[in-house]
Amino acid sequence: MSQNTMYGRLGRRRLMTGAAALSGAALAGCVGTGDPDDDDSDDTDSDEMADEIEAWGWDVAARSLELTAEEYEAEHDATINVEEHGQDAMKEDLRSRLTGGSGAPDVAMLELIDGPAEIGTGAVQDITDRVDEAGIEADFVDGAWASLVEDDSIYALPWDIGPTAVFYRRDIYDEHGLDADEIETWDDFQEQGEQLPDDIYMFNIPENDLDGVWRYQFRQLGNQPFTDDGEVNIHNDDSVMIAETLKELYDAGLASTYDGWSTEWFNGYGEGEIASLPSAAWMEGTLRDELPDTAGNWGVYRIPAHEEGGPRASNWGGSSLMIPSQIESAEQNRAFDYVKWSLATDEMQLLMYDEYGLFPALETTYDHDDVFDEELDFYDGQAARRLFADVAEEMPEYEYSVDTPYVSDAINNEFLRMLRDDEDPEETVIAAAEYVADRTDRDLA
16 A cells, blocks of 8 residues: 555655664564574574464454564565465364364464463463563553463463544544534533434434444443353343444434445445544544545544543454464464564554554553654544554453354344344343353353
8 A cells, every 4th residue: 555545654665774773672561583593502403493384363453473474584584374264164164174273374363352262272372481581561451361371371472452443534523513522421422413414313323233332331340251160240230231222313314234354334424424433543544445435524532421421432343473382392382472573563563554454562662752642634634543552552451252153142132132123122131141151051140
């Protein structure tokens, strides 16, 4: 893409100035990534590095790995082969190879929501000692680790995260007298939205991702789907409040219900039929690529609180890189060296963020004021990256588990019934909790 895009490109030349840029202070907080043969110590089988490894990802994540692989190869005597797959196909193929014990790549993308399920197979390498030796754990935001740690052991490095915010069409807000600065709570959001004409919705409630909408608000309020004792907790008072809020906004006629990522959904934002989009930092890249004609018409503010003075930070989505335990030690060594290079150095994380909009889980990157305080044309001059960075540092942790799919199914099904059939919000979340308890043989909290 052009250096003059609306995103305010940093540019590869600005990010990369050769080996000098990747040494000394530039890598503060990160250990070096030199090859063992550059070390004065004797080589052993345990620290030998393979000459070539394979890494898997999908979509822009795979293309991001190609960027870091190119830079890694320029500084190391090694080859990183990156393969791009379709998301669903890769997940299925990877799971088959992990459980089968052979054929897995040396490095693989792993979504945070899938972390516990894959770690639970026993096929993901424990990298705790490597992370400790590198001294990099504290460099990442706390909220990104929960689904990558089991029994105090670390199984993957965080990559990108999804600090939440509300993207909004400035031109629509301005035309109809809405003021984003006046929105602190969902009540304020509704009050502002009621100023819109009947043919414009304040926002969209995606019927195919109701669990995502519920989860970021449930997490925002500091909740976990299961208690420390393993009991189902998705029917607590906060969950009822979330259901009541969504139903009230829906009943007030302020929400469309297009499936997320559908043609109708994109058209709704592109043509000004929908004014606001609660989502995550990674959405900006999608809006920029899919709706280029709307550049400059967008702004961003924190997600509303449920009560005045309440928390307004959460996370939606994110991924990591893991190393399968089935591969040989030399490949494991090279794989971790490459993963560390890609995810634990500011330059590589910022390179991927700049090119593909993957918001860094590496907290040390937020100190780059020239990046995060830059006024972006896409947001009409707003320094939106700083808002996302502030949210990232405040977002609560959230525990995914092997039973997360049951929670997703239950929330999607019951919330859809609530909206379509005018069901009671409290009865809705209780029904969802009972479904999960029945499928997972757990008790209700």
